[in-house]
Amino acid sequence: VTPVLDRQRIAEAALELVTAEGSDRLTMARLARRLGVATSALYNHIGGRTDLTSLLQDAVMGLVDVSSFAALGRGETSMEDALAVWARSYREVFSGYPSLIPYIATMPISGAPETRQMYDAVAAGLQRGGVPSHQVVPVIIAFESFLFGSALDVHAPATIFTTPPDEAGATHFSSAVEAFTSSVTAAGEQGGGADAAAGARNPYADAPFALGLEALIRATLQLVP
Amino acid sequence: VTPVLDRQRIAEAALELVTAEGSDRLTMARLARRLGVATSALYNHIGGRTDLTSLLQDAVMGLVDVSSFAALGRGETSMEDALAVWARSYREVFSGYPSLIPYIATMPISGAPETRQMYDAVAAGLQRGGVPSHQVVPVIIAFESFLFGSALDVHAPATIFTTPPDEAGATHFSSAVEAFTSSVTAAGEQGGGADAAAGARNPYADAPFALGLEALIRATLQLVP
DNA sequence: ACCTGAACACCGTTCAAGT
């Protein structure tokens, strides 16, 4: 008689399920089972799969660390450091939910409080840093585009680069791959310790991310007069 | 008696279907119908949906314009211009196939001749431009990450920004949005002509793309000693 | 108001049966 279902509980269960079993196993039936309820009961509270995705998206966005911009507001850090902390957290969070990314990049902000809150924190930080107001949104979108792609790249298999070199017609790329991978393993070995390597995380994703992030931060700094 | 099906024909039909009806309507059943064949017949030539996606991905990658790197090889253009032409083409092509992007970013290159060919052209160009060999792959991946995200952003609805301002707690972002959108429409109007506006293309995606592309190109140029 | 259970139109994939 007392209702057990509401949007809040559904969003929580969806986040749990997708965290535990992976983003592609989020299904109406599985979600309902986890909530101990019939599948059709979900439709009393959410509009459908799209609505569920947008609910989940906002929940995930709430995990992104924007505290560095508050610190910037208090004069405790620089804009470049604030951007770097935020961007790394953003990539880290969404690399855990790759299948959400196409939806996020294409979904309106209205009705997503956590998302709106994040954008506001970043916008405040850029404004305080001296970025001209008409450039604030383009900077955010440019960062986001890069961060989405980088989050996807975290899940790229390392075997992308360990292809057999006997395939013809890719001599320049092959030699570039070899130069890159050997530089990565060299840098990795210098720690000397045993390899933890829990998840199947692509070890070749970090250098490209650092390079692109640096590029975007420098460009942003050059926008302030 | 003469077989009508092979991987080549299937790839062509998939590209046609996805171009005509959108990337999310690519389905085994629909593809089979278009080929005038039973659904199960497809499994004689392709391994399944994943295999089909990788076939399609390579076909789409073949549409990307890498001719600028050949021109660079002939000394007819600069590395920055070659990168810009390639990047714009890349975004343009994949903005037509947004649902492919998560797969592309996460799929091995081996067995994808067009893809391998594109990487080789870009790698050759970067090497010729003087980028240190161990940096070539990171540069390519950083560009790609940004290009994937930018291609997704092209399909973001313009209504992302036209949200009602009565929602509380986003004052910085709201004012930034207003400054940006008014600067875009001002720049757009100065052409004066009638608006062609065929597809539902997001008009606010171009400025962020230009900004990020410029940032990445400058960073790449700074890598050459 | 909220939930159940049955139904519908779809998925991808497998497999015996034909030729």
Added chain:
DNA sequence: ACCTGAACACCGTTCAAGT
């Protein structure tokens, strides 16, 4: 070798029926 047709285990969504 290659295709058909039926079958299977799933999707998301709708809707009458219950309480």
